Amino acid sequence: MKEYTVQQLAKIAGVSVRTLHHYGHIGLLKPSSRNVARYRFYGESELLRLQQILFFKELDFGLDDIARILDGPGFDPVEALEAHREQLKKRAERLDALLKTIDKTIRKLKGEKIKMSDEELYGGLSKEQANAYAEEARRRWDPKLVDNANANVKKWSKEKWKAVNAELDEILRQLAALMGTPVEDRKVQALVTRHYAYLNNFYEVKPNMYRGLGKLYVEDPRFRAYFEKYRAGLADYLNEAIDRYCDNTPAGKKRRG
Amino acid sequence: MKEYTVQQLAKIAGVSVRTLHHYGHIGLLKPSSRNVARYRFYGESELLRLQQILFFKELDFGLDDIARILDGPGFDPVEALEAHREQLKKRAERLDALLKTIDKTIRKLKGEKIKMSDEELYGGLSKEQANAYAEEARRRWDPKLVDNANANVKKWSKEKWKAVNAELDEILRQLAALMGTPVEDRKVQALVTRHYAYLNNFYEVKPNMYRGLGKLYVEDPRFRAYFEKYRAGLADYLNEAIDRYCDNTPAGKKRRG
DNA sequence: TACAACCCTGACGTTCCGTCAGAGCAAGGG
DNA sequence: CCCTTGCTCTGACGGAACGTCAGGGTTGTA
Numbered sequence: 001m002k003e004y005t006v007q008q009l010a011k012i013a014g015v016s017v018r019t020l021h022h023y024g025h026i027g028l029l030k031p032s033s034r035n036v037a038r039y040r041f042y043g044e045s046e047l048l049r050l051q052q053i054l055f056f057k058e059l060d061f062g063l064d065d066i067a068r069i070l071d072g073p074g075f076d077p078v079e080a081l082e083a084h085r086e087q088l089k090k091r092a093e094r095l096d097a098l099l100k101t102i103d104k105t106i107r108k109l110k111g112e113k114i115k116m117s118d119e120e121l122y123g124g125l126s127k128e129q130a131n132a133y134a135e136e137a138r139r140r141w142d143p144k145l146v147d148n149a150n151a152n153v154k155k156w157s158k159e160k161w162k163a164v165n166a167e168l169d170e171i172l173r174q175l176a177a178l179m180g181t182p183v184e185d186r187k188v189q190a191l192v193t194r195h196y197a198y199l200n201n202f203y204e205v206k207p208n209m210y211r212g213l214g215k216l217y218v219e220d221p222r223f224r225a226y227f228e229k230y231r232a233g234l235a236d237y238l239n240e241a242i243d244r245y246c247d248n249t250p251a252g253k254k255r256r257g
Numbered sequence: 258m259k260e261y262t263v264q265q266l267a268k269i270a271g272v273s274v275r276t277l278h279h280y281g282h283i284g285l286l287k288p289s290s291r292n293v294a295r296y297r298f299y300g301e302s303e304l305l306r307l308q309q310i311l312f313f314k315e316l317d318f319g320l321d322d323i324a325r326i327l328d329g330p331g332f333d334p335v336e337a338l339e340a341h342r343e344q345l346k347k348r349a350e351r352l353d354a355l356l357k358t359i360d361k362t363i364r365k366l367k368g369e370k371i372k373m374s375d376e377e378l379y380g381g382l383s384k385e386q387a388n389a390y391a392e393e394a395r396r397r398w399d400p401k402l403v404d405n406a407n408a409n410v411k412k413w414s415k416e417k418w419k420a421v422n423a424e425l426d427e428i429l430r431q432l433a434a435l436m437g438t439p440v441e442d443r444k445v446q447a448l449v450t451r452h453y454a455y456l457n458n459f460y461e462v463k464p465n466m467y468r469g470l471g472k473l474y475v476e477d478p479r480f481r482a483y484f485e486k487y488r489a490g491l492a493d494y495l496n497e498a499i500d501r502y503c504d505n506t507p508a509g510k511k512r513r514g
Numbered sequence: 515t516a517c518a519a520c521c522c523t524g525a526c527g528t529t530c531c532g533t534c535a536g537a538g539c540a541a542g543g544g
Numbered sequence: 545c546c547c548t549t550g551c552t553c554t555g556a557c558g559g560a561a562c563g564t565c566a567g568g569g570t571t572g573t574a
Contacts (some may be wrong), residue, residue, distance in 0.1 A: 007551070017552090022531060037539055039552060063530075262536090264520075279562060294570055298523055320561075 013050050027055060028067050044222045092132070260289070260298045270307050285324050286310060 006017045023029040024040065029050055031040035042050075049070065056066045263274045280286040281297065287306055288297035299307075306327065313323045 007552080016531080018531060018533085021554090035539090035552090037553075041538080064529095221569095222525095262520080273562080275562060276565085278523090283561095292521090292570090295523085296570080415524070 002044055004047065006031075006040050006042075009042045009047060009050065012047065013054060015050075015054070023050075023053070023063070026067075028063055046113060260300055261304065263288075263297050266299045266304065266307065269304065270311060272307075272311070274286075280307075280310070280320070283320060285320055353505075 004012065006020050010017045020029065020040070024031065029046060032043040032046055033041045035041070042145060052070060053063075053066055057063075061069070099255075240249055261269065263277050267274045267277055277286065277297070277299075281288065286303060289300040289303055291296070309327060310320075310323055314320075318326070331376060343403075379500045
């Protein structure tokens with residue numbers, strides 16, 4: 001039977017020795033045996049448990065939660081592992097897509113240094129898209145405000161557009177990374193809020209208009225249904241947006257070196 | 258110019274009020290103005306900055322790093338993207354490894370389930386544990402004796418296992434009850450001796466095999482010093498021992514009581 | 515004017531480790 | 545057999561990024 005010292009296990013699992021000590025102290029992962037000199041030794045099952053721990057840690061569970069999960073009465077390792085495997089697979093696929101996108105983006109950024117027509121100004125949000133948003137906003141809230149906003153938008157500088165596009169891109173990318181996460185999740189909430197804060201910024205809407213938005217997305221129960229629907233089509237939407245981003249993204253918005 | 262109170266900004270951005278306080282304290286995001294009553298007020302630019310902060314935070318940057326990024330002379334988006342890509346790549350690789358491990362594990366677990374009944378035989382000590390002990394014993398002492406012992410062990414009846422388990426349980430319980438008692442105490446000595454006699458019993462080892470371990474703990478004067486030193490940690494040690502005992506009890510696991 | 519709902523400033527608590535310090539083992543070489 | 549090198553141990557303190565009171569003002573509204 002294989003046994004690992006602290007350092008060996010640490011290296012295998014990619015954590016620090018201190019982490020293993022810590023896990024031992026809080027009873028999360030104890031060595032399978034100890035030396036006369038109290039040296040720690042871990043077996044295969046500890047390695048597996050550590051993997052599970054790290055897995056849940058990736059999902060942002062606290063260590064005590066992890067302990068409850070792993071040591072809970074109804075914990076069927078096979079079942080749990082199969083569920084996790086599915087999650088992992090999805091994550092891996094998403095990561096893969098993200099990686100490709102980023103590669104594309106980097107190539108684009110490196111290649112097409114300076115080339116930006118007026119049309120490209122609209123970048124992350126196509127004219128039609130912007131109009132679509134405007135349309136919806138018009139339907140939903142105050143038409144005058146929206147028209148006003150659009151008028152403002154047209155006066156925006158290139159710089160502002162760049163910044164705004166970049167932000168939308170960021171938000172979308174992160175939302176994509178969270179695909180499959182429950183809507184109630186704090187991260188999703190935060191991102192959605194940011195997304196709408198972005199829209200708010202985009203349209204330079206007044207607070208009272210924003211109240212409706214905020215409520216819809218953050219407090220209103222309708223938000224749930226809306227986002228469910230939204231999420232279903234999110235992948236396509238994002239791919240389009242990302243492609244647009246790659247094709248339209250002009251050279252660096254700069255600062256520093 | 259639109260102004261937000263702490264709570265308003267917090268809600269919009271999906272962070273806590275305390276977080277805004279904190280960011281103010283460390284100089285990462287300061288309110289654009291303050292009341293006579295020192296109430297904080299944030300403007301549009303603070304909202305934007307906060308969103309940038311949150312973006313980098315999602316990427317696991319520390320707050321001081323974020324400050325350096327945002328307040329620094331400038332930064333290169335390509336560079337940032339490439340760094341980000343590296344991070345994602347590592348993550349993807351780890352995910353991949355995890356997936357493989359999980360697949361292996363699932364297969365293993367499914368396979369082993371069938372053989373569970375066999376494992377039940379081992380009672381207080383899991384098969385691996387038993388084998389681990391055996392392995393060590395084999396290394397340390399006479400291989401033939403160990404094999405012999407194992408052969409014997411396999412013929413033990415459930416009744417015998419129960420009895421043996423009960424004894425270990427009893428010993429540990431009494432040791433726990435004596436926690437804090439000086440090592441020199443006759444009772445402690447007796448129990449420690451019984452503990453090792455239990456191991457002895459388990460392997461049905463001969464006295465000479467036991468020499469390496471038993472003498473060190475019970476007769477050798479070095480033991481005295483050693484144990485004195487570790488007496489402070491005795492509680493932990495015992496708890497660990499007891500936990501190990503519980504963890505390895507298969508079928509009808511009794512975890513905690 | 516009362517009262518809920520905000521806001522303030524300390525200041526201590528928490529999680530998850532990083533990082534010494536002071537010491538003990540393990541093993542190969544001289 | 546000693547020496548050196550490389551692990552390992554146990555505290556104990558530190559620190560990042562807040563959470564969570566306590567104790568006490570402020571504001572808007574009924």
